[in-house]
Amino acid sequence: MTCTRSPSGAIPRAPEGAAAGGGAGVLAERDFGPAIPLDAAPFADLAPGAWVEGWSFAPAPLRRAAEARLAARGVEARFRSAWKTVLHALLEGEGPGAGETLDLLYPVVPGVDPERFLRELHPAAELFPGLSLRPDPVPSLPGEAPACHLLREGGRESRLTIPVRARTAPHGGQVLAACGWLRIVPAGEDAPVVDGPWEDPVEQALLAAFETLSQAIARRGWHGPGPHFDRLVLRIEAPLEDRPLPVGAECLSLAEALHEELYFGALDLLRAASGLPEGDRTLTPGEVVPQVVPVPAGAPVRLRVTVSPPPAGPHPARPAPPPVDAPELETLERPMTAGEIAAALAAFGGEPLETRSRRGRAVAARVRAGSGPGVVITGGQHANEPTGIPGALLAARALAAEGAPVAVCPLENPDGHALHMRLRETAPRHMHHAARYTALGADLAFVAGGEGALRPRMRAAVGADLHLSLHGYPSHEWLHPFAGYLPHGFESWSLPRGCFLILRRDEGWAAPARAALHAAAAALEADPEIAALNARQLATLARYAPSAAPERIGCVPVIEGPPLPSPHGAPFPVTLIVETPDETVDGPLFRLLTRAQVLAATAAARAFRAAPRPGA
Incomplete structure (x- = not known):
């Protein structure tokens, strides 16, 4: 897998109705100057013979250019990366040479998760086979940054500072932030x-984006359930470059990290402000859209925050997407378009069920009659998780062919899907994750009405006690460097762990539920490619997050x-959630993860349907 970025200076197409003009309100528009402001203090005041070591969020080429400019003035300078600092240093020439071994001692700081700075090293050991990682307990040193120590052959030692400071994160907790x-x-x-x-x-x-939002909340009275706006756009332009790594789908991308920080920080x-407890998913503020735009090296860093008010009434119904041919789902190697999903669902046949999304798009399901216990299958609840969509269609097709009553909704969140497809155009x-929730900014499973209202109708149509909910999660490291490194509330999802299963069941349904769980796990483990993927990713998880070792059935x-x-x-008395590491993937891996969705879902449904019902 490779990692791409927008062409230098490319501006992503604004989302539909985006707050970028017309009646939109501009909450902030600021220019912060160049990424490394050499013509401003303290750099402009440096005399020849001075020495500077700096840590910046600018990409490596810009940092090298800044060093050269200062060298021309007689100032010796070294600019390092301010995020994933040690990994960047290893990649920029300080790692072990060919055949060399190197011990890297990472700090364990009192009062901080002992794996915090081990996590930041991911995936250094995979990139440098001669590297070993060891903990180094250190005292608390107020005012000093923690550091990693590199011990080379022959006793040579070097020290790499990790620039962090205590800060209050948007979620209200104290963190060590890059x-x-x-x-x-x-x-x-x-x-x-x-x-x-x-x-x-x-x-x-x-930080100015968050301050702007905090001021808007106070001035505009954005308290209570909402919605408070139709769309809030948080746009940062900066010289940014993605660096793909030859390890799975890994990529060093500050642009992606900023998108994640802006989105979850805003939520x-x-x-x-709405008085909801931490972890609550009933928030309905409106749609939050981060735009992180790479610009040329000499361009200034800019912030623009805009908002559009909520509509006076419901959005009008949107027409169906233009008709297209249904794709071959078994060989698909990329996310499906809205037209392809509609065509594939129509090809499934059966009776239609429908509701409307926040923006008036159809949330469509189909029901096929059969005999025996029914099954509900859904995909696309979180619309940036793409393999559950073809997976739901294929699993429904297979089970209906066996005579099972099936209700399937492959895309529960069409507004999120539309945003995801637009964001994918440039990155x-x-x-x-801005496409994760609905256009209300809500997780549809936790908010009354809206897109999720189709679920009870599907259940009633087939008499289902089993819900197969097909999901995905990041295929590469998920990090929030400005908010404590791990994504708050999603810490256990920060590194891939292969294809896995989540079972939610009532106490009285233990036997059929566990039959479904074990059948799904066995189906995944029996596929050599899926088993190999799980083994690789679980080994990496054990290296960088040993405390996060999950319970397993075999390799699942x-x-x-x-x-x-x-x-x-x-x-539902029983819900089985299938999770594949599918965010950002395409090509053969997309096809493999779609197969994992189908294998797990169909095996679970067959076992559940064959198991005795409670009280039978």
Whole structure:
């Protein structure tokens, strides 16, 4: 897999109705200057003979250019990456040479997750076979940044500072956040006169976005359930470059990280203002859309925040997408378009069921009659998780052919899907979690009405007690460097762990539910490619997050728990969620993960249908 980025300076097409003109309101528009402002203090004041070590969020070519400019003025400088600092340093020439071994001692800081700085090294050991990773307990040193120590052959040692500082994250907790840092030794001096955090322009833009939103919440009274706006657009322009890594789908992308920080940080601020508890998914503020735009190296870092008001009434119904031929689902190697989904669902046949999304798109299901216990299959609840969509269609087709009553909705969140397809136009290798929820900013399974209202109708149509909910999650590392590194509330999802299963069941349904779970796990393990993928990703997880080792059935991680409360009536007594690491993937891996969805779903349904019902 490779990682791509927008062409330098390319501007993503604005989402439909985006707050970028017309009646939209501009909440903020600021220019923060170049990514490394060499013509401003303190850099402009440096005399020949000075020495500078800086940590910046600028990409490597821009940092090398800044070093050259200062060298021309007689100033020796070294600019390092301010995020995933040690990994960047290894990639930029400080890693082990061919055949060399190197011990890397990562800091374990009191009061901080002992795996915090181990996580930041991912995937260094896969990139450098001669590298070993060892913990290094250190005392708390106020005012000093933690550091990694590199021990080379022959006893040589070097120290790599990790620039972080304590900060209150948008979710309200105290975190160690990545930050810029400057260390300046004037000409003729031995000790630095500056050695501490420095807000570089990218960091300033992100913090200003959150400050702008906080002010808007206070001024506009964005409290309570919402919706407060139709769409909120948080746009940062900065010189950014993605760096693909030759390890799975891994890619160093500050643009992707900023998208994630903007989106989840905004939701955290809005949730707190609405008085909802941490982790609550009933928030309905409106659609939040981050736009992170790479610009040429000399262009300034800019922030623009715009908002459009909520409509006075419901959005009008949208016409169906233009008709297209249904694709061959078994060989598909990319996310499906809305037209392809509609065509494939129509080809499934049966009786239609429909409701409308926030923006007036059809949320469509089909029902096929049969005999015996019925099954409901859904995909696309979180629209940036693409393999569940063809997976739901294929699983429904297979089970209906066996005579099972089946209701299938392959795309529960068409508004999120539309946003995801637009965001993919300029950054197909980014996760785009802004497309996860509906245009209300809501998780449809937790909010009454709307898209999720189709579920009880599907259940009633086939008499289902089993819900197969097909999902996905990031195929590469998911990180929030400005908010404590791990994604808040989703910490266990930060590294892939292969294809896995989540079972939610009532107490009285233990036997058929566990029959379904074990059958699904066995089907996944029996596929050599899926088993190999799981083994690789679980080994990586064990190296960088040993405390996150999951429970497993064979090579398949599993999670069990009770049904979650549903605003759409009584929850299904049994829900099996299939998770594949599919965000950002295409090609043969997309096809493999679609197959995993189908194998798990069909095996679970067959076992569940064959098992005795409670009280039988």
